[in-house]
Amino acid sequence: MIVTQTLVEGAFVIAPTWLEDERGLFGRSFCQREFQEHGLNPRVAQCNISLSHKRGTLRGMHYQAAPYEEAKLVRCTRGAIYDVIVDVRPGSPTFKRWVAIELTAENRKMLYVPEGTAHGFQTLEDHTEVLYQMSEFYHPETAMGVRWDDPAFGIEWPVRTKLMADRDKSYPDFTR
Secondary structure: OEEEEOOOOOOEEEEOOOEEEOOEEEOOOOOHHHHHHOOOOOOOOEEEEEEEOOOOEEEEEEEEOOOOOOOEEEEEEEOEEEEEEEEOOOOOOOOOOEEEEEEEOOOOOEEEEOOOEEEEEEEOOOOEEEEEEEOOOOOHHHEEEOOOOOOOOOOOOOOOOOEOOHHHHOOOOOOO
């Protein structure tokens, strides 16, 4: 796997290394040993799938607070997303910085989202499916979020948002 640091501390783009022959491609999407070698959390507690029917659907910006912080490994398995991480860790050298990467079924890249960062994405195509590997079980009592359009971050979204959950629209301004 090719692991590349992003502009947010602890967040990485991960690309499989491919073996190719007449049958097609083969590569690893996850390796506990390689994750540990790069200082990434290799624990997988659960895997989630989301399917968004419409281009412009926005999901996020979500994270889990202590003591159930979670790391995520995100991959787009159908369609395309604009995947965003916001650093909401007060002691981090990249506090309030955001980074985005386009993940598509064709480019097969993945985004490693470290604990303590908010994560969300916007679909760039209809019928987009996303697979997440989570390091922690979901705990609704520690589910948190920041608003997708909060001026504290200034995230630049590529398309007009057409659909999102009421919860994601209603997070208060970020004040830390």
